[in-house]
Amino acid sequence: MNVNLELTDHCNIRCRMCSQSLRDEAHGAPMRFMDFATWQNGLAGLEGLPDVHLCPHWLGEPTLHPEFEAFVEYAFAINRDNRIFKRFKLHTNAVILPVARARLLLRLASQPDVEPGTFEAVHFSIDAWSPATYAFVKGADHGERVFRNVERFIQLRGEVPFPVVHVTLVVQEGNLHEVRDFVDHWSRVFRSVNRSFRVTADWPPFDQDAIYLRRLNAGDQARSDAWHARACVDVGIPPLARASGSF
Numbered sequence: 073m074n075v076n077l078e079l080t081d082h083c084n085i086r087c088r089m090c091s092q093s094l095r096d097e098a099h100g101a102p103m104r105f106m107d108f109a110t111w112q113n114g115l116a117g118l119e120g121l122p123d124v125h126l127c128p129h130w131l132g133e134p135t136l137h138p139e140f141e142a143f144v145e146y147a148f149a150i151n152r153d154n155r156i157f158k159r160f161k162l163h164t165n166a167v168i169l170p171v172a173r174a175r176l177l178l179r180l181a182s183q184p185d186v187e188p189g190t191f192e193a194v195h196f197s198i199d200a201w202s203p204a205t206y207a208f209v210k211g212a213d214h215g216e217r218v219f220r221n222v223e224r225f226i227q228l229r230g231e232v233p234f235p236v237v238h239v240t241l242v243v244q245e246g247n248l249h250e251v252r253d254f255v256d257h258w259s260r261v262f263r264s265v266n267r268s269f270r271v272t273a274d275w276p277p278f279d280q281d282a283i284y285l286r287r288l289n290a291g292d293q294a295r296s297d298a299w300h301a302r303a304c305v306d307v308g309i310p311p312l313a314r315a316s317g318s319f
């Protein structure tokens with residue numbers, strides 16, 4: 073079962089396609105950070121449940137939590153023999169991913185007392201190839217930093233199989249012109265560390281790295297679908313035949 077324990081509903085950027093950036097409150101209450109006791113109790117409540125896939129995110133940016141490292145270290149420390157969770161996935165915009173944090177995540181991913189692949193995936197929300205488009209789509213001028221952070225994470229991980237990395241672009245009018253560049257760039261990055269990967273129009277499975285061109289869910293769905301179909305044609309992958317995604 074998928075379990076989302078949301079470390080925070082705050083976010084540090086304002087993506088055009090995300091309703092998180094359009095409101096002051098995400099859950100009908102002021103945004104906040106989870107306290108440690110809630111995290112401990114939430115994890116304790118998972119013990120004994122079958123096949124838990126844990127994600128410390130729902131809305132917001134989990135790495136923005138001021139105690140992010142302590143939270144994830146604790147989760148893995150009590151997960152010996154996968155007694156709390158079977159899989160762990162991190163979704164992040166990678167704005168705050170210094171080298172020490174990247175190394176910590178990779179150390180947790182190689183812990184010996186859990187099944188291989190317990191730290192299954194990191195899903196990077198990037199949405200642009202150029203810094204200018206990043207600033208436009210993401211509402212913050214952090215493009216170069218994000219590209220550097222994600223590339224460094226991929227290089228530090230090297231040929232270790234897990235976590236797999238998904239780099240994602242939600243196709244929209246503001247980034248449609250550089251979908252090809254996005255795919256070419258991240259293809260080069262994956263190849264530079266000898267990773268196999270796929271380019272996909274739908275949620276990628278967790279057995280391989282992926283470049284994910286995600287369809288925007290919007291009021292004018294026919295227009296979003298047309299952008300997405302064009303992006304797929306541009307990079308030579310089959311477009312989606314059904315609805316997916318939540319943006």
Ligand code: SF4
Nearest residue numbers: 083087090092132165
């Ligand atoms: S980084 Fe994620 S939560 Fe933040 S505005 Fe963008 S899509 Fe929304």
